[in-house]
Amino acid sequence: MDSYKAVVARDRNGTVSPEIESVPFAFLPENEVLIKVHYAALNYKDALSGNGHTGITREYPHTPGVDAAGVVVRDNNGIFMPGTEVICTSFDLGMNTNGGFAEYICVPAKWLIPLPAGMSMPLSMVYGTAAYTAALALHKMELCGQSPEMGPIMVTGASGGVGSMAVALLSHAGYTVHAASGKSDHHEYLKNLGATAVVSREDVDDQSGRPLLRPKWAGAIDNVGGNVLSTLLKACDRNGSVATIGLVKSPELITTVYPFILNGINLLGVDSAETPVALRHEIWRKLAAKWRFALPESASQFVSLEEIPDLMARMLNGETTGRIVADMSK
Ligand SMILES: NC(=O)c1ccc[n+]([C@@H]2O[C@H](COP(=O)([O-])OP(=O)(O)OC[C@H]3O[C@@H](n4cnc5c(N)ncnc54)[C@H](OP(=O)(O)O)[C@@H]3O)[C@@H](O)[C@H]2O)c1
Incomplete structure (x- = not known):
């Protein structure tokens, strides 16, 4: 396989808009860990990035998505074993590094949190x-x-x-x-x-x-x-x-x-983007245990990657409620 599916925001006749594309693996940045994304959550920031907000993303074409959960395919440093379930949020993911609305991301190892005991990949993205x-x-x-x-x-x-x-x-x-x-x-x-x-x-x-x-x-x-x-x-x-x-x-x-x-x-x-790694682990462990809160069904919805471009536009229009998570298996 030499290509993968992703939401790609491109400048189309002077307007940046997101669409689903099949892109070559060379589109991914060269970082330490390749991850197969299983779930990615939609945030307001992603909708802005997907629609050309240069305060968030400077260069296009670009894949938005500041939150992703998936499985390690390979780690050049050997820190994460293939098959390890990980959460990747914040840092530069989805900002100026191609983000979670894709079948794959490639990120520095220090951006990753192994999924803590008690947390599932879908719940980690409902939380995000x-x-x-x-x-x-x-x-x-x-x-x-x-x-x-x-x-x-x-x-x-x-x-x-x-x-x-x-x-x-x-x-x-x-x-x-x-x-x-x-x-x-x-x-x-x-x-x-x-x-x-x-x-x-x-x-x-x-x-x-x-x-x-x-x-x-x-x-x-x-x-x-x-x-x-x-x-x-x-x-x-x-x-x-x-x-x-x-x-x-x-x-x-x-x-x-x-x-x-x-x-x-x-x-x-509160600055979530650059939280020190030890504190980041501690907060995710809390969310997986004593702060693992339940949500009513109406507070989250799982959608396909194909639905994300349209949902980005609706989010910018204030037409969405609750957490929206792309499930790559849909
Ligand atoms: N510090 C960090 O690390 C960090 C991390 C994530 C997000 N943020 C920031 O936190 C803020 C919220 O993010 P979000 O993802 O929750 O955004 P969001 O989903 O768009 O929610 C923002 C909410 O603020 C209220 N609101 C919107 N415009 C308003 C206005 N003009 N006056 C008063 N209230 C208004 C609305 O709620 P109601 O209709 O219920 O009033 C809206 O749903 C953003 O500024 C974001 O950049 C910071």
Whole structure:
């Protein structure tokens, strides 16, 4: 076999769009480990990459896909035995290295996590970078003393990939979860994931101009940024932690020092892409054991690789919900 099937984003008459192609193995980068992909998860970032967002992918043709799970075919360094099941997420996969929406990927060995006991390849992709990032946030919050007894955790951008995984994970870990969402038709979905209260985006976007607010939550996971993050800090109860993950509204943060010096709030940064290898292993082991949370059926769907280009367009139009995973056997 000298070619394999992949989603390839190409510049077609000045517009980058993704299509299914049969490409030669020379299309893969020369790295240490060749992996046969079994499952790959679709993230918003992949939809952007597949449609020419140069902030994510600089050069085309390119195969998107920041999350893949598969089986090692060969490892030039002999670290991974052929047949080993592995997870590959983050680093440069799917950004400027051909990614998971393909029958094969070829990556550096240090990007790989052997599938931990208790985790299956399909579940690892239902979780993907989204659950991994949420877990990294909770891990950091708990290192700073966060516990369920302190009170509810607010999750913003709750119906999104990271947000919905954060709601389900926090609920599984024993926390009371409050979710903020701009989609009024998703409140039931968020309650099924484990949220006990769902509020509107405006409820976490304080316009009073006051430096501190009456405490409303004991901690928070934020996907939104801007004034929402500022509000989360102002209304967080003493000694709580606020984890900043995303910037869907704004990369800005305008705040005072009062939440920090009067209430002892911790503002925690979360960077899933470059997590040190030991911590990456630890988080995946947690997701495979004590943080192995269940999801309602409506929260994930398995599709064929052929369906991915269309789903990328629908994701950019805000028409998708929950986790979408390509199953290469379909
Ligand atoms: N730090 C890291 O390592 C890391 C890792 C992964 C992702 N991220 C970042 O985290 C963020 C979320 O990623 P994702 O994959 O979950 O994205 P996503 O699936 O698109 O979800 C984002 C959610 O944010 C809400 N939202 C969208 N536009 C908004 C606006 N203008 N104002 C307020 N809320 C808005 C929506 O939820 P509601 O309708 O429910 O409000 C949306 O579903 C992104 O910024 C992404 O780049 C960071």
